[in-house]
Amino acid sequence: MSRNSFGTTRKLKSGNWQVRYLHPHAPYRPDGTPNQISGGSYRTKTEAENRRLQLWQQVRTGEWKSPQQIKAEREAAEHSAALEARAFGPYASDWLTSRRLTPATRAGYEANLRVHLQPQWENIPIRDITTPAVRAWLAELAPSRPGARKKAFELFRTILNSAMDDEIIAVNPCKRNMLNTVAAATSKDVPDKRKRIPRALTMEQLKKAADTVPAYMRLMVLLSGIVGLRAGEVRALRGEHLIDAGAHGLFLRVEQGYTGQGTRLEKGAPKTDKSMRDVPVPPALADDIRQAAETAGPDGLLFPGIAGPDHVLPLSTYQNALRRLKKYPAIGYLTPHDLRHTASSLMQANGVSQQVVRDILGHTKTVMTQIYTHTQPEQFHAAVTAVSTAYDGIPAPVASLDQRRASNG
Structure with missing residues (x-):
C-alpha cells in the first residue's frame, strides 16, 4: 500500500x-x-x-467533483441532448395521444397536423423552431382560408406551450399577436408546397449522392436509385431475402415493407400485389450486397440504423440524410421517392422496356411507370445534336448572279 x-x-x-x-x-x-x-x-x-x-x-x-456530481452532470447532459434532438413530429403525436378529446376534436387535430403542421415542422427539432421561421410559415399558411389558418396556428401554439411546460423550450416562438400582425397570403401568392414535382438524378448525380450521405447509407441509396425500391421496402430487406439464381445473378425478394416510425413503426405487406417481387441486384453492387447479407445473417437487416444491427433505420433519418444534399448544388434537394424516379428514368434511358421497368418497380400499370420517367440531360443533348447534325448536312444555297457580282466588287 x-x-x-x-x-x-x-x-x-x-x-x-x-x-x-x-x-x-x-x-x-x-x-x-x-x-x-x-x-x-x-x-x-x-x-x-x-x-x-x-x-x-x-x-x-x-x-x-464528487462522483455524485459527475453522475448528475452526465445525466443532465444526456437529458439536455435528448431534449435538444426532440423533433416536433413525434412530440406532437405523443401530445395528441395523451389528450382527452372528443372523437370530433381529435379528428380535427389529426387533420390539422397532417395538412398544415407536419409538412413544415415534422422533422425539425423543437428547440430549432424560431419566431422568424414561424412568421415565414404563417405568411404562406392556408392561402385564402382564414379559418383554417387560425386553427392551425392556435394548435401549433398550444403544442409548443406544452413543450414549454415539459421544459423542452424556455419561450414559445409563436407569439400571442402573431396571427394578426403577419399578413395572410392569398391563393395566387403562394404555390402549394405539397405539390413538389419529383425529380430524377443522372448517374453521376446518383453516385455523388451515394458518396455524400453517411457511409452506412451509401449502398442503400445506390440500390434504390438503380432498381427503384421504396423507402419502406429497402429498410425491411434482410439477409434471407437475397436469392442466388446462379447464372441469372442475384435477386432480392421484396415481400414486406415498413410504414410509420418510432412507436408507430409497422411491418406489413408491400403497397400492392405487384410490389411483391424479386428485384435483380445490379452486378456492380453484387459483391457489396452479398457481403451485407453475410454480415446480417438470415434474420438480420441488410441496412440497419446506427443504433444496432436489429434497429430499423428510421424513415426520418433516411429522409434527412437525403434532404441535406441540397447544400451541394451538383445534387440538390432529394427525397427517397426521387430515387424511384431516378431508377425508372435511368433504366429507360438505357434501353430497358417500359414493361420490364414496370415489373422491377412493382407498378400495377405501365402508365405509372411513364409518370416516373424523366428525360435525362444526355437525351436532351442527343436530340438537339441530331437536329443540329441534320442542319449541318443541308447544302449551302447557291449565290445568285447579283450576289456574286457584289462580292467581286
Whole structure:
C-alpha cells in the first residue's frame, strides 16, 4: 500500500491497483467513520499513482467533483441532448395521444397536423423552431382560408406551450399577436408546397449522392436509385431475402415493407400485389450486397440504423440524410421517392422496356411507370445534336448572279 498526504493506493486480489481517498469536503460520515471515495482501479501501480496525484491536483485547484456530481452532470447532459434532438413530429403525436378529446376534436387535430403542421415542422427539432421561421410559415399558411389558418396556428401554439411546460423550450416562438400582425397570403401568392414535382438524378448525380450521405447509407441509396425500391421496402430487406439464381445473378425478394416510425413503426405487406417481387441486384453492387447479407445473417437487416444491427433505420433519418444534399448544388434537394424516379428514368434511358421497368418497380400499370420517367440531360443533348447534325448536312444555297457580282466588287 502506498500512502502520503492525499489518498492511498492498494493492490487488490484481482491484481489491479485501487485509488482511495477521503472526501475533500466531508471526510467523515455522521457516525464518525471515514468517508472514503474510490478513485477507480487500474492495471498497474504507476497508473493508480498518476490518478491519485491527478485527483490531488484537482482538489488543490478547486476542479474536483464528487462522483455524485459527475453522475448528475452526465445525466443532465444526456437529458439536455435528448431534449435538444426532440423533433416536433413525434412530440406532437405523443401530445395528441395523451389528450382527452372528443372523437370530433381529435379528428380535427389529426387533420390539422397532417395538412398544415407536419409538412413544415415534422422533422425539425423543437428547440430549432424560431419566431422568424414561424412568421415565414404563417405568411404562406392556408392561402385564402382564414379559418383554417387560425386553427392551425392556435394548435401549433398550444403544442409548443406544452413543450414549454415539459421544459423542452424556455419561450414559445409563436407569439400571442402573431396571427394578426403577419399578413395572410392569398391563393395566387403562394404555390402549394405539397405539390413538389419529383425529380430524377443522372448517374453521376446518383453516385455523388451515394458518396455524400453517411457511409452506412451509401449502398442503400445506390440500390434504390438503380432498381427503384421504396423507402419502406429497402429498410425491411434482410439477409434471407437475397436469392442466388446462379447464372441469372442475384435477386432480392421484396415481400414486406415498413410504414410509420418510432412507436408507430409497422411491418406489413408491400403497397400492392405487384410490389411483391424479386428485384435483380445490379452486378456492380453484387459483391457489396452479398457481403451485407453475410454480415446480417438470415434474420438480420441488410441496412440497419446506427443504433444496432436489429434497429430499423428510421424513415426520418433516411429522409434527412437525403434532404441535406441540397447544400451541394451538383445534387440538390432529394427525397427517397426521387430515387424511384431516378431508377425508372435511368433504366429507360438505357434501353430497358417500359414493361420490364414496370415489373422491377412493382407498378400495377405501365402508365405509372411513364409518370416516373424523366428525360435525362444526355437525351436532351442527343436530340438537339441530331437536329443540329441534320442542319449541318443541308447544302449551302447557291449565290445568285447579283450576289456574286457584289462580292467581286
